[in-house]
Amino acid sequence: MTAVLEIEPREKEKKREAVRESLAEQGIEFILAQFVDIHGGPKVKQVPVDCFDDVVDDGAGFAGGAVWGMGLGPESHDLMARTDLSTYTRLPWQPNVAMACCDLFVDDEPWPYCPRTNLKRMLSIFAEKGFALNGGFEPEHFLVEKDGDKIKVWDPSGIDTLAKPCYDFKGMCQSMDYLQDITRYGNEMGFGIYQSDHEDANGQYEINFDWTNGLHASDRLIHFRMMTGQVAQKYGAIATYVAKPFEDKTGSGAHLHFHIADLLSGNNLFPLQEGEEDWKGLGISKTAIHYVGGLLKHIRAITAVASPQINCYRRIQSGEFVYSTDSGYTWTPSFASYGDNNRTQLFRSPASNRFEDRSPSSMVNPYLLLAVHIAAGLDGIINEIDPGEAITGKNIWNLSIEERKNLGMILLPQNLLEAVEALEEDEVVKSGLGPIADEFIKLKKAEWGTFMRHVTPWEIQRTLTLI
Structure with missing residues (x-):
């Protein structure tokens, strides 16, 4: 196995369409946009599958001050959780739902307090x-x-x-x-x-x-x-x-x-x-x-x-x-x-x-x-x-x-x-x-x-x- 590298734009579009097709074939109605706090506790938002492009490009919005260890307060700009296209997976115990790991952004910049983003930095x-x-x-x-x-x-x-x-x-x-x-x-x-x-x-x-x-x-x-x-x-x-x-x-x-x-x-x-x-x-x-x-x-x-x-x-x-x-x-x-x-x-x-x-x-x-x-x-x-x-x-x-x-x-x-x-x-x-x-x-x-x-x-x- 090799390190996880960022997907090139052309490959990202190919991957996007492949995931979109897969979600349709599996009858997915909802997406859980998921990330973790500093403890490793999972946090999610449920998004209708029609908003697939939104959570890929812009992200699901969170109040960062409501989550442990994000370096944000109640006055801070929104924490945006963008789904990683390589992680979409259907939940077998809830078959109309797919879950995807997210990387966190603030003001369109990768957020360094995100544990997953930080690991990608070290990798x-x-x-x-x-x-x-x-x-x-x-x-x-x-x-x-x-x-x-x-x-x-x-x-x-x-x-x-x-x-x-x-x-x-x-x-x-x-x-x-x-x-x-x-x-x-x-x-x-x-x-x-x-x-x-x-x-x-x-x-x-x-x-x-x-x-x-x-x-x-x-x-x-x-x-x-x-x-x-x-x-x-x-x-x-x-x-x-x-x-x-x-x-x-x-x-x-x-x-x-x-x-x-x-x-x-x-x-x-x-x-x-x-x-x-x-x-x-x-x-x-x-x-x-x-x-x-x-x-x-x-x-x-x-x-x-x-x-x-x-x-x-x-x-x-x-x-x-x-x-x-x-x-x-x-x-x-x-x-x-x-x-x-x-x-x-x-x-x-x-x-x-x-x-x-x-x-x-x-x-x-x-x-x-x-x-x-x-x-x-x-x-x-x-x-x-x-x-x-x-x-x-x-x-x-x-x-x-x-x-x-x-x-x-x-x-x-x-x-x-x-x-x-x-x-x-x-x-x-x-x-x-x-x-x-x-x-x-x-x-x-x-x-x-x-x-x-x-x-x-x-x-x-x-x-x-x-x-």
Whole structure:
């Protein structure tokens, strides 16, 4: 796959007519013009299909001050969401509706606070160096239902109760119709879903997609989360991407498998290249090692983007002994390392053609994550950053904190404020966000302040009569 480049005017007109014809053939009556806010939350306007040209050329208008992180106030000019012709897709669960991703404009200029526009900027910078970023997310999520003011696992048959429910047949069977709907609908939308399973926690599921370029991989994750939210309602459930909805169960991630390719040939640059020495003993090229070196150097700042909500840090807590769950494992890195096919690593190489980043939370904004990935990884390539020796043959979770530090592993931030302060000091990672960085930092500090004013029942129970 190659980087996503802007369509030439003549090609755009051809594409426009092809999309128009396709919408007519499918009986589409309405278009959802969709973009995301700074959190990665989807925002839409519903437009009659007769207004197709309007949303392509001018865009659907939004009040930017009504959306988080857009750098606009109530006095600002309209935010115009213009549909990307390459992203039109019919919604299988609402077959008279097509959805299209939008890029945001203000006063006819691309708006730099738009997460999708910002990722396109970073992909263009990467392309100038001759590279394309390809990948795919593995979104984990829970099916839950409301229980008064609390939530509980969606378990209509009362059988999803095992301590180690991962891949369990019975647990899978009661959710089979839901997972089949997701697979069928996702593949109708071009996802290339090839596996689904019951994950490590009760009520938790994971879906695996095909690879694509970085922009459309991000689009796909947003649309997947939208789809699961709609389909789950059919079964009386809520699909939640809260990273850690239950304190005794494994959290949900959005593991990212990625590689970089040569822009012109499309060849994957991560396997050893012809005549190249196997520098770290992983069968991985120097380009791949340097890219990961950049990610590791900047990992504390990246974590603010990979785990953007306070709850995300419930997943990555560390201690002298590994914080455990009912199943016995968290499956989440708390220290930064890289190595071979070993799920206790942060960056594992399951094969010579890719790395997996196991740190991102299920609540990640994928556009922002891939933008900072490029910034940090490119710093690694340009400056030939050496990440040190690869960690192989070790269960990192069983090592003491001192042993991990002696191996050069960096402790990930243990709360949102710590991560945001690391981001604030990292000019390379901030450059990947452009002006979004200041909005993000301001918003996250405000969230932390609000959180710290909240008194929890745990605090009262523990300290009411302590002194």
